[in-house]
Amino acid sequence: TPKSVEDDFPERLAELLGYFADGSSPREAFSREIRAIPSGVPTPDVWILGSGLGGATFAGERGLPFAFAHHFSPHEAVPALRTYREHFRPSEFGAAPRALLAVSALAVEDEALVTDLEKCAKLAAVRFATGQRDLPLPSIEEARATELSEEDLRLASANGGSALIGTADHVHRALQVLAKETQADELMILTHAHSVETRRRSYELLARAFGLVETLSRV
Secondary structure, three states, X not given: OOXXXXXXXXXXXXXXXXXXXXXXXXXXXXXXXXXXXXXXXXXXXXXXXEOOHHXXXXXXXXXXXXXXXXXXXXXXXXXXXXXXXXHOOOEOOEOOOOEEEEEEEEEEOXXXXXXXXXXXXXXXXXXXXXOOOOOOOOOHHHHHXXXXXXXXXXXXXHOOOOOEEEEHHHHHHHHHHHHHHHOOXXXXXXXXXXXXXXXXXXXXXXXXXXXXXXXXXXX
C-alpha cells in the first residue's frame, strides 16, 4: 500500500534536515534534482507548522521550533502549545522550546468599520470552505450585500472566520492575552482585507501599539 503524504512526513523531514546538515556532501537525497541558492549562507531554521496536537507532539519530540496556525484552529492553540512544551526534548536544533503563534488580526481606527470587516472575514472563510478559493477577498460592499445563514456562520467559525478585528488598542490587548495564555515566544500577524490600504494601515497601527515604530520605518 502506498504511503500517504502524512506517513511520509518524518522521512521527508529527515531528508531535508540531512540536506541542510553540515558535512553531508554531496547531499545525496537531492543532489541531482535540487540546488539551493544562494550558496555559502547559513542554513535557515527549520520550523514545524501545525494546527493540532499531532504537529505539536511531533515538533516537541524532535526538538524543533513549532509554529501554530491559530487562524485555522483558535480553540486548539493553548492545548497544542502546552503539548509542544511538555513533549519537547533538547536537540541539536535547540536546548529549549521555541513557539510561534500565527494569528489573523486586523486593526482599524474607525470602530464603525469593525462589524463590516468581521462580516468580510466570515464571508471569506465561507468561500474558502466551499471551494471558492480563486476569488479576491470580499469587499465591505459585498459583505453588506450578502446574507449569511446559520450554516454559513458555522462554516466560517470552523474555517478561520475568527480573526481578531477591532481598534488597535482592542487588538493589541487581545494579542497580549493570547501570547500569555499560549506562552508563545513570538507572534506572526496575518492581516487579510480587500483593501491594500486597510492592510497597510493595520500593520502601522499594530506596530505603534507594540512599540515597533522605529522597526517599521526601516522596512
